[in-house]
Amino acid sequence: MTLIATQSLTKTYGGRVTALADLTVAVEPGIIGLVGANGAGKSTLIKILLGLIAPTSGQVSVLGIDPTADPAAVRNRVGYMPEHDCLPPDLSAAELVTHLGRMSGLPRTAARERASEALRHVGLYEERYRPVGGYSTGMKQRVKLAQALVHDPDLLLLDEPTNGLDPAGRDAMLALVHRIGTEFGISVLVCSHLLGEVERICDTLIAIDGGRLLRADNISAMTSATDVLAVEVSEGTEELAARLAELKLPVARDGRLLLVPLADDGTYDLILGAVAELDLPLHRLDQRRHRVAELFATRELTHA
Amino acid sequence: MPEPSTAAVRPTPTGVIHDIGYQRYEGPRLGRRQVFGALYLHGLRTAFGFGRSAKAKIFPWLVVGIVTLVAVALAAVRSQIGEPVATYAQFADAMSWLVIFFVAVVAPELVSRDLRSGVLPLYFSRPLPRSDYALAKLLALVTALWLLLGGPQLLMFLGAAFTTKQGMRGVWNELLDLLPGLLYAGLWAVVFASVGLLVASLTGKRAFAAGGVVAVFLMTTPIVGVLSILPSRAANELAGLASPSTLVQGVGIWSLGDLLVEGDPGEMMIGGFGPVYALAAVLLVAGATALLLARYRKVAS
Numbered sequence: 001m002t003l004i005a006t007q008s009l010t011k012t013y014g015g016r017v018t019a020l021a022d023l024t025v026a027v028e029p030g031i032i033g034l035v036g037a038n039g040a041g042k043s044t045l046i047k048i049l050l051g052l053i054a055p056t057s058g059q060v061s062v063l064g065i066d067p068t069a070d071p072a073a074v075r076n077r078v079g080y081m082p083e084h085d086c087l088p089p090d091l092s093a094a095e096l097v098t099h100l101g102r103m104s105g106l107p108r109t110a111a112r113e114r115a116s117e118a119l120r121h122v123g124l125y126e127e128r129y130r131p132v133g134g135y136s137t138g139m140k141q142r143v144k145l146a147q148a149l150v151h152d153p154d155l156l157l158l159d160e161p162t163n164g165l166d167p168a169g170r171d172a173m174l175a176l177v178h179r180i181g182t183e184f185g186i187s188v189l190v191c192s193h194l195l196g197e198v199e200r201i202c203d204t205l206i207a208i209d210g211g212r213l214l215r216a217d218n219i220s221a222m223t224s225a226t227d228v229l230a231v232e233v234s235e236g237t238e239e240l241a242a243r244l245a246e247l248k249l250p251v252a253r254d255g256r257l258l259l260v261p262l263a264d265d266g267t268y269d270l271i272l273g274a275v276a277e278l279d280l281p282l283h284r285l286d287q288r289r290h291r292v293a294e295l296f297a298t299r300e301l302t303h304a
Numbered sequence: 305m306p307e308p309s310t311a312a313v314r315p316t317p318t319g320v321i322h323d324i325g326y327q328r329y330e331g332p333r334l335g336r337r338q339v340f341g342a343l344y345l346h347g348l349r350t351a352f353g354f355g356r357s358a359k360a361k362i363f364p365w366l367v368v369g370i371v372t373l374v375a376v377a378l379a380a381v382r383s384q385i386g387e388p389v390a391t392y393a394q395f396a397d398a399m400s401w402l403v404i405f406f407v408a409v410v411a412p413e414l415v416s417r418d419l420r421s422g423v424l425p426l427y428f429s430r431p432l433p434r435s436d437y438a439l440a441k442l443l444a445l446v447t448a449l450w451l452l453l454g455g456p457q458l459l460m461f462l463g464a465a466f467t468t469k470q471g472m473r474g475v476w477n478e479l480l481d482l483l484p485g486l487l488y489a490g491l492w493a494v495v496f497a498s499v500g501l502l503v504a505s506l507t508g509k510r511a512f513a514a515g516g517v518v519a520v521f522l523m524t525t526p527i528v529g530v531l532s533i534l535p536s537r538a539a540n541e542l543a544g545l546a547s548p549s550t551l552v553q554g555v556g557i558w559s560l561g562d563l564l565v566e567g568d569p570g571e572m573m574i575g576g577f578g579p580v581y582a583l584a585a586v587l588l589v590a591g592a593t594a595l596l597l598a599r600y601r602k603v604a605s
Contacts (some may be wrong), residue, residue, distance in 0.1 A: 050429050072431040076333065080429035088421040090357060102342045103430045105333040114329060121326060147426060152329035184326040 031181035033198030079148030089133030104151035347444025376454030391410035392485020412513035420508035449546025541575035554581035
């Protein structure tokens, strides 16, 4: 089943500002990254998917339902985590999430049970009885995620879930989103302006810019052919580069790193052999994915 | 004795290891009516500060305390002198300042707080329609105001019913007096709730919302004063239309007559314009509700 499908989706505000232009995309269930700069149209797309705003033209379907025709049916099965602050400071997380669970149609006791379950899954325990006003940004983001989970949706729409978090908080939030997508059996659409962040957890990536689709594809399809080996030696980087070039390996420099495309396992042997031959202190040798950003870089240039 | 070490000889486990993995929800999901009801009840509880901090309870319960005290005093005096000091409708009129105060505190609590904290997107991304949100809040405020006036009226009735010297007949007569009083309290509630909630829904700042509510209800009183001293009988008789409080009183005078003014027409005269007052009240409530719904069609989208 197609999770989200759009056909020539266009949204203009007041006939002048174009938020989405002729966007056609179809994605399968899983974790989907929606990437684009600020103002690229990510939030507009999410609001159209929720049926909060109507597209100017084009078709859209979420979980097989048209949100413009039956928004309630879509919202029943979708959880939404907004980008901005949306928590009343004087309520406790438990009260708020329980109340919002009831607003999603859960009976009273079920709402209370699911609220504490959802808060536990996002990692809030005893503090859930304290007023939200005293929470850290990281805890607030978790509460926002918990309220999106409370009614057990089939799809989560997360608008910039890592906003305002420190690096450790970002990692924790991304790990949580990844767990929801893989272990909970809930599809997730994660919005971010940081490509490097979402590419770590996504199955599918949608990149938009200025309301236009840059690329939508499986992440493995994007990166499969482009794995590289990163080599770092404490000294003698120049010598090693020259030696590897002699071995007909196309070496690229990236700061202190040497990047060598990974052809097959033989590449490892060649590099190790070269390092041993020159008697250099090897600092690290690891395989890394080609950053998806580099795939978009050329396209963005042609687009501009 | 050594511990049994193999699974085969291990005793049946007495404890259960809980699966703390994610559980899908298979239970019932309630429809629009029940969700509306839940939001309405939540609003009603909020109005009286239930489920809220102690600070949020102070003002509503201060007002409830005063009106109850007045009602008990009236009932006590009546039982002593055997004559009603004030009718049920007159009681509602006399409490109008407190009703305004109550609306100024509770209406911002119901709507401005949600505007301020930005929680509305969390409501509107759920199945309930935007209009349901606004109407549930309005209905909650109407009910709260009606309870505020009707509760003490019921106390007055109980006081009178237990001290009546005419037996069941006296109780019945008293009941016939109470029912119009409760309806009149309902009119106060509907008019003040619809106007008050509309004003409060315009701003997320609670102090501004409270000030706005008080301003709309009180600043219009001088207009009534000016109109009622104009050298024109029609202007005098229509003066009450200019302010919500006098509008409600006008409808009361027209529909309840001596239950409200008792022989002496008093300071307020509406002449033959009673139906105009009633129509104006209906239009005011309908207009305020329509504007409230329009407001919530736009906000936070």
